[in-house]
Amino acid sequence: MDLDFVCTHAGRPAAALTRRDVARALLAVPSGVALVALPDLRRSLMAAGNPLSLAFWDSARSTLGMIESGAATVGDVQRWVESTGTEPMLMTPGYFVWPEEDERGPVAEEMFSLLVRYLEERVSAGEIDPDALVAGDPEARRTYEDLQERWLSTPQPDGRVPGFAVSDEQDEELFAAWDEEEAFALAELRRIIAELPKPPELPAVELRRAGTRLRELLGLPGYPANVLRACAGFDDRPMPDDDGELWLSVAAGIAGPISDLSEDGDSLEEFADLDGDLSHEDSVLANLCAIQHADWLAAVAALTRLGPGVLASPERLARLIAESEDIDIDDQDADDLDATERLFVPVVSLWGYLGVVDPEEVLTPLGWWGLPKALERAWSPSD
Structure with a gap:
């Protein structure tokens, strides 16, 4: 060197x-x-x-x-x-976080370089003292931090605000990766359904009964109606008249919630305690959103192959996912299984209100027919 x-x-x-x-x-x-x-x-x-x-x-x-x-x-x-004095902080006091160097997109690379150039100008102007920084001087550090915070929130000549521009690019990359993962999972789901020797038949009587119960439930205040409405997006649009459309919309929403809890009807204060902990409803939605495409695919594929009458408890689903040959998964220990089981506890509970499982958490003919269709709907691109 x-x-x-x-x-x-x-x-x-x-x-x-x-x-x-x-x-x-x-x-x-x-x-x-x-x-x-x-x-x-x-x-x-x-x-x-x-x-x-x-x-x-x-x-x-x-x-x-x-x-x-x-x-x-x-x-x-x-x-x-x-x-x-000219190396941007990876995380500012205002919690802006730069992507790692090998993960920066074109916008992040551009803004990072512009910030380096800006800091070099501030060093040349005497506003940043590198020797004081290396000595650990608190005032020098505050100046260094404040200059970066202000730069990140100040529009560039082209109007872009650096902090927002970088965050927007990261969001776009995240959404693109999510869409790609979802498209792959959808293709695998369709392959699995196509390979079934006998596709599930529509249980018309059970669906009609489930639709009647579901309409009554969705009209009630509180849990689980508020969560099911949020999952299906019914706070922003009317419920369909057709029982099949209604049932599939709600079942698909459990696999891919469309909206958050409404703040207009049931107020959030009603669900949160005074210490600011997550309400039960928010915790349920967070759990649903945390389940990976691969886990949904493995669970529904296994239930679809096994058919009605199979136990679909959270513990059983976690085991089916761990043993699935439909997804790539490393050997799981007890902690991994427990974590998966916890995520599926609210799923199975909500499935019970739809008649996907019976009171003993056993898959019903309605669940056998509807789960793959609901998952396909949740992963299909919106029109």
Whole structure:
């Protein structure tokens, strides 16, 4: 490692290198190699008219020594790079979090680079003191943090607010990944249904009875009606007149809730205790949203293959998921099974109101017919 390496790594000539450039180059090679190269690198930069500072070189030697001895934490190293004055904080005091370097999209890369350039300007203007930062000066740290917080919330010349622009890009990436996972799960579900030797037949009488009960239930206040309405999105649209459409909408909503609890009818204060804990309704919705596509696919595929009469308790579903050949899953320990079981406790409870399972948590003919159709509806793209 030498000065040419640092210049190539940073993409700048020696005279323009910053503390951040040198720190990142030092961290790009094994710590032992960096420690050996440190004295020559310092002399080369002095000869190039860019000596940096004694405080920086002392901090570099100390940090690299800690890394070499195994005493440095990831936080220690990040804090040291930030002390160069031009490395953006990974998480600001306002809880804005930059994506990891290898996970940044084009917008995040652009905004990160713009912030680095902005911080370099502030260092040149004397507003940021890297030597004070590396010494742990609280006032210097606050200034460094405040400048970044303000920059993230200040519109750029093109009108984009950096913090929002980065968050929006992350949301888009998350939604795209979710859609891709959902499309794959839907294709697998359809394959499994197509391979059934005998597809479930519509139990018309049971569906009509379930529809009547469901309409009465959905008109009531409180749980479970409020959760079922939120799952199906009936707080924002009318219930369908057809029993099959009604039943499938609610069953699909359990697998993919459409909305949150309404604040207009049943007030949230009614469900939350004075300590601010999640209400029972909010906890149920959170559990439903936490179930992965793969777990839904494994559970419904297994129940569809086994048919009516099979036990569909949360414990049994967790075991069916762990043993499923329809999804890739690592060996699960007792904690994994318990976690899956807990997630499916509200599912089975809500299924009971729809007649998917009977009071003994056994799959009914209605559940056998409707679950795969409901899951297919939940994962199908909206018109």
